[in-house]
Amino acid sequence: MRDLVLVGIGGVVGAISRFVTGRWLTNACPLPGHIATLVINAAGSLVLGFVVARAAGGGRLARWEMLLTAGFCGSYTTFSSWVLDILSLAERASLAAAATHALVGVLVGVVALAAGVFLARHWPVAFHLEALTSALGISRLAR
Numbered sequence: 429m430r431d432l433v434l435v436g437i438g439g440v441v442g443a444i445s446r447f448v449t450g451r452w453l454t455n456a457c458p459l460p461g462h463i464a465t466l467v468i469n470a471a472g473s474l475v476l477g478f479v480v481a482r483a484a485g486g487g488r489l490a491r492w493e494m495l496l497t498a499g500f501c502g503s504y505t506t507f508s509s510w511v512l513d514i515l516s517l518a519e520r521a522s523l524a525a526a527a528t529h530a531l532v533g534v535l536v537g538v539v540a541l542a543a544g545v546f547l548a549r550h551w552p553v554a555f556h557l558e559a560l561t562s563a564l565g566i567s568r569l570a571r
Contacts (some may be wrong), residue, residue, distance in 0.1 A: 431494045439500015442472075446504045462513035465506065466533055470540040472505030477544025 464526055464537035476497060483493040494542055520525035 434492070434495040435499040436496075438495035438501075439503040442500035442503035445500070446506065448488035448565075449504075457565045462529060463516060465513050465534060469505045469510060469533065471533070471551045472501045473537045473540035474544040474547075476501040476505075477541035477546075479544075481545040524564045 448459075449468055449471075450464050453459045454461055457464075459467065473559075479489060479493060479496045479501070479525060482489040483497075489496075514526045514530050514533075517529050
């Protein structure tokens with residue numbers, strides 16, 4: 429039951445973060461919607477690689493792996509929006525544009541994931557998730 433709650437909390441935070449980031453990228457930068465989705469998916473892949481590599485060591489992050497991977501990253505990144513973008517490009521622009529976007533999306537995602545793993549293994553950063561979760565009132569879920 430604890431894992432379900434952690435995934436749910438991460439999912440809510442990830443979905444809201446994805447919505448806010450998408451709006452910001454399309455309004456403030458401004459990026460076309462399909463590029464904003466690509467950027468969001470790349471950022472989520474980077475975070476996912478980082479978390480999975482750090483959690484693999486069995487450290488403090490391992491307790492939060494469900495919240496951060498299946499929860500946050502699962503709802504922050506979006507396969508369905510990316511596929512919709514590919515279909516829209518095929519209909520609006522061309523099959524070549526759609527195929528290029530699909531290929532770039534896969535390559536960027538894999539490179540971002542690998543970069544996250546690399547950073548996790550080589551960047552000596554401390555995590556203080558306990559302080560964050562304590563402030564949010566969810567610290568007892570990880571025990």
